[in-house]
Amino acid sequence: MKESVIEELRSILGPSGLLVDQGDLLAYSIDGTWLEAMPDCVVLPTSTQQVAQVMSIANRELVPVVPRGGSSNLSGGTIPINGGIVMSLTRMNKILEIDPDNLIAVVQPGVITHDLQSEVRKYGLYYPPDPSSVQHSTIGGNVAENAGGLRCLKYGVTSKYVLGMEYVTPTGEVGRAGGRVIKNVTGYQLEQLLIGSEGTLAIITEITLRLIPYPKYRRTLMAVFDRLEDAGKAVSEITRAGIIPAAMELMDKSCIQVVEDYLRIGLPVAAEAMLLVESDGYYESAVEAEIRHIDGILSELAAEVNLAEDESQAEELWRARRSVSPAVAKIKPNKLGEDVCVPRSAVPEMIRRCQEIAEKYDLKLVIYGHAGDGNIHPNILFDKRDVDEVSRVQKAAAEIFQAAVELGGTLTGEHGIGLLKKGFLGLALDSTTIGVMRTIKRALDPNNILNPGKIFPDEASYLQVPFDVGRT
Amino acid sequence: MKESVIEELRSILGPSGLLVDQGDLLAYSIDGTWLEAMPDCVVLPTSTQQVAQVMSIANRELVPVVPRGGSSNLSGGTIPINGGIVMSLTRMNKILEIDPDNLIAVVQPGVITHDLQSEVRKYGLYYPPDPSSVQHSTIGGNVAENAGGLRCLKYGVTSKYVLGMEYVTPTGEVGRAGGRVIKNVTGYQLEQLLIGSEGTLAIITEITLRLIPYPKYRRTLMAVFDRLEDAGKAVSEITRAGIIPAAMELMDKSCIQVVEDYLRIGLPVAAEAMLLVESDGYYESAVEAEIRHIDGILSELAAEVNLAEDESQAEELWRARRSVSPAVAKIKPNKLGEDVCVPRSAVPEMIRRCQEIAEKYDLKLVIYGHAGDGNIHPNILFDKRDVDEVSRVQKAAAEIFQAAVELGGTLTGEHGIGLLKKGFLGLALDSTTIGVMRTIKRALDPNNILNPGKIFPDEASYLQVPFDVGRT
Incomplete structure (x- = not known):
């Protein structure tokens, strides 16, 4: 970027609103993935007017702008792969x-x-x-x-x-x-x-x-299943009974094991699946009736059902689920947290396929997810310094996407396409639809300056991008 | 349209899939408004492939295509103002x-x-x-x-x-x-x-x-208010109490009168407003608790609250609300059914302003609406043969839109912009946003053949369009 443009930005944002020191920029070169790329500068606007002025300059100078919030992004969406300006909106926080x-x-x-x-x-x-x-x-x-x-x-x-x-x-x-x-x-x-x-x-x-x-009342229970299919069946039967719980969280066998190794609280490591279900609502009698109804359905299918009797017991049940991330982080240095979403009834089949794929490529896989809405997070654990393992991770990820699409699902339920999945967009969307989306992007951003290189596939395929993010 | 194009369409759709007789076309020249314009032909595709073939021909020949379902449209959206092809999707009904x-x-x-x-x-x-x-x-x-x-x-x-x-x-x-x-x-x-x-x-x-x-249980009550403001306050207090009923329908004084004249069932014609509230849900105890809670709140503010004790009593309460349309149709030959939406707390003020506007222009106005979501239907009743009355209707409609926008609302909550409101789009949306929408339209429909002349303002202002819809 030209020094004159940096000066122009500084005059708009003031000294505290512009970062150019390499040390400062480093913090804006990363997100929630393992990807990284350095921006030329970071702007921290405090008003809409400043945002508009920055965009105007960037558009005139053809400098890329990558907007960013908390940067917990899990698909590389805020990585400034083309350098330019990172725009952090964190000071507009009222x-x-x-x-x-x-x-x-x-x-x-x-x-x-x-x-x-x-x-x-x-x-x-x-x-x-x-x-x-x-x-x-x-x-x-x-x-x-x-x-x-x-x-x-x-x-x-x-x-x-x-x-x-x-x-x-x-x-x-x-x-x-x-x-x-x-x-x-x-x-x-x-x-x-x-x-x-x-x-x-x-x-x-x-x-x-x-x-x-705010729903004033909530009840939580945990069910343990000897067979994964029974957990899937339980989710379907709850739905068929006309119940939509606030949450239905599933952990697979390896996920239970990893959390148990981390917490040592006596989780059922022999089980194939655990399901955590929460009911909430505005009337105590209704929440009570709903959780009893769920308890009844689960008791037919689960090896064990544990209904929390109070807030602290409920908290204890949720602790295992919330410990997945820190527990997983202990196993291997890197994690590819996938985010496929399939129709609810396909969840057991999706999990089975993920387990088979992990076995085929000899990878450590931990699966948890939102069983109620079919959004499954297969987490592949690896070490990015191990070139062979990385190559197996890439192949496994591709097969997981393929399986999700075959089962009527899609690449991402909540993490976005960003960089990590853009090479696979054509698996989930037809060429007409990708074409329409590109047409919209080109029409609204004719100079392609706003977060360029994200979402849409380009020459740099997925298989290179995630592990070698330089300027493109 | 060229005869050769008609022939090409016939070869794709078969004889039963193409209408060209003036008598047949007449049925496709109107919608739920009083507007009308004749198409050149009507196509009735039975497959996606036929739809694609028709669009391809229309795009090549630059012939407008107006898609249409049941044509109950209340904003003129399906009127073929530029002639061309009306595409009825009613045969794709599986x-x-x-x-x-x-x-x-x-x-x-x-x-x-x-x-x-x-x-x-x-x-x-x-x-x-x-x-x-x-x-x-x-x-x-x-x-x-x-x-x-x-x-x-x-x-x-x-x-x-x-x-x-x-x-x-x-x-x-x-x-x-x-x-x-x-x-x-x-x-x-x-x-x-x-x-x-x-x-x-x-x-x-x-x-x-x-x-x-399906929510298995439902309860209905009706409240009668001496003052419109109390009805508004009741809606706010129900919301503040953390209750979201399935429906909260409001009828103003003139609406109550019109329905009573039609049904003669002893509606409270001296009241300023009636509110019909329905609770529904999956657990009887919760629905019961909710309707009792609502009953308690309304009893403080209403002159009278009538809680239906069974399905047939509930049905009776809903009869008044459902009779608004046929009742209104008896008063004057034409109706401009507006559809403004304002933040819920502004509903009483919006109704007051509508009443003042109707008085100012000496027009018959009947107001009902969805008080819970702020979507109000001020129905102006008129006779389109009365030139002076028509001119007053137009002025009143413009002032109603202005009032809705001033109160933080918008032109249309559920009827769409179509033809009737396109001249007012700039009241509700800024020029950047209209520009972005136009850019999207141009990018996706470069030849402007798909339902042209709708939504976006053009030279023909609203004030002429609704009452004189010829080819443009």
């Missing part, structure tokens, strides 16, 4: 309004999701999307990635809670999509197009969110 | 699949919404969106318009139930957007962009819908 009469919150993009949840809770309100990064990811990042979490079957993903937004186009214009109302058919659903667009179509500078009343 | 394990239905676009609801009910499942046209509008039309209904506050509008779709582009290519899974971040949310695009971006040829378990 909750602008909480309106309990209209069940609305208006926030800047840099608000940490958990902070918003805590604030609205004071009004008896709830913002349901809860990606596991909820403590450090931002609402802006969640919107850009259309983040999910544990409660999506019952409550839906981020897109279901966005009513409107202010955005800045790649050419530096400011607009507002959607609004403050829950029924709105004035023009196209532009806000929905921007949700999940991974920072490639616009920079989101303000978000109007729909809230719901 | 329910292709109902999958109770995955809570999914796959349908062709011509399936009547109510037929789908009845079919899935047999499996204990529910498809919630219920526009008042539900008995004759199609799923394809509902998706193209992002239709709403009474139950949107609790259950959400059509867009919340679409997982994926097959579509045909304006140039005749076939693609699939979205999928069969409830979490899907593979590429842009193209299916969401197409939902509510009013047939201007693609023809939807198959839809994959999310279903939910």
Whole structure:
């Protein structure tokens, strides 16, 4: 980047709003994956106007801009593979309004999701999307990635809670999509197009969110299964009974083992699967009736069902699930956390196929996921210094994607395509649809300056990209 | 249209799939408004392939194509103002699949919404969106318009139930957007962009819908208010108490009077407002607790609360609400059924302003609406042969839009922009956003053949269009 452009940026953002020292830039060269690439500079705007000015300059100078929130991204979406400007929205972190009469919150993009949840809770309100990064990811990042979490079957993903937004186009214009109302058919659903667009179509500078009343009551149970198929059957039977629990989390055999090795709390390591189910709601009698109903269904199929009698017992049951990530981190230095999503009834088959693929390539695989909504996280553990292992990981990942698509599913339920899956986009989407998406990208970002090189396949195939991210 | 093109269409669609007689065309020249314009021909495809072939020819010949379902459209969206081809999707009317394990239905676009609801009910499942046209509008039309209904506050509008779709582009290519899974971040949310695009971006040829378990229990009550503000306060207090009822329907004074004149069932004609509230759910105890809670809140504010003790009493309460349309039709030959949506807390103020506007222009106005989600239908009754009255209707409509936007709302909650509101798009959306939407339209439909002249403002202003729809 030209020094004159850096100076122009500094004049807009002030000295604290622009980073150019290599040490500072390093922190913005990474995300939640193992990928890395250095930007030329980092801008930290504090207003929409600053965002618009930066985009205007970048568009004029043809410098790439990569927007970024908490950077817990798991698909490489915020890695600045072409250098240029990383735009961190973390200083735009105000909750602008909480309106309990209209069940609305208006926030800047840099608000940490958990902070918003805590604030609205004071009004008896709830913002349901809860990606596991909820403590450090931002609402802006969640919107850009259309983040999910544990409660999506019952409550839906981020897109279901966005009513409107202010955005800045790649050419530096400011607009507002959607609004403050829950029924709105004035023009196209532009806000929905921007949700999940991974920072490639616009920079989101303000978000109007729909809230719901906080469900006051919750009950949790854990079921242990000798056979994986029985866990799958249990999930189907709960659904068939007309029940949509708040969460239905599944851990496979190797996941149980890894967590037990980490926690030593006596988890059933001989079991093929564990299922954690939570019911919640606004009336105690209904939550009680629902969890008893689930208990009854599970008791027919599970080797053991453990219904938590109070909050602390429920907390204990959830501890195993929440320990998966730290437990996994102890096994191998690197992790490819996949994120396929299949129709719910295909979950056992998907898990079986993943296990077979891991065996075929002699890889350590730990599987957990959101069984209720079919979103499965097969985590392949590896050491990126082991060239042979890396090559086997790549082949296994490709076969996992293939299996998900064969079973009626897709590449990613909540992590996004970013860099890690762009080479596989054509597995899940037909050429017409990829063509339409590219046409939209080209029309809205004619100079291809906003987060270039993400989502769409290019010459650099997946098989090279994830392990060798230099400038392209 | 050239005779050779008609012949080419006939060879694709067969004799029963192409209409050219003026008598036949007449039925396709109108929709749910009072607008009319004749097409050159009507095609009735039975397959996606036929749809693609027609689009390909139309794109080559630069002939407009206006897709159409049940044509209950209330914004003129299916009026063929530029002649050309009307494409009726009503022969593609198969329910292709109902999958109770995955809570999914796959349908062709011509399936009547109510037929789908009845079919899935047999499996204990529910498809919630219920526009008042539900008995004759199609799923394809509902998706193209992002239709709403009474139950949107609790259950959400059509867009919340679409997982994926097959579509045909304006140039005749076939693609699939979205999928069969409830979490899907593979590429842009193209299916969401197409939902509510009013047939201007693609023809939807198959839809994959999310279903939910059917809520087995429901209770209904009616509250009568001496003052409109108390009805508004009641809605706010119900929300503040953490309750989201299945429906909260409001009728204003003139609406009560019109229905009473029609039904003669002793409605409270001295009251300023009536509120009809329905609770539903999966557990009887919870529904009972919720309706009692609502009853308690309303008893503090209403002159009278009437809780239906059984299904037939509930049915009786709903009869008044359902009689609004036939009752209104008796008063004047024409009706402008507006559809503004404001934040819930602004509903009383919005109704007051509408009443003042009607008084100012000496017009007969009947207001009802979905008070829970802020979607208000001010119906202006008039006679289109009365030139002076028509001119006052036009001025009043403009002021109603202005008021809705001033109160933080928008032009249309569920009817769409179509022809009737396109002149006002700039009231609700900024020029950047209209520009971005136009850019998308131009990029995906470079020859502007798919439902041209809809949504976006043009030279012919709203003030002429609705009452003089010739070829433009």
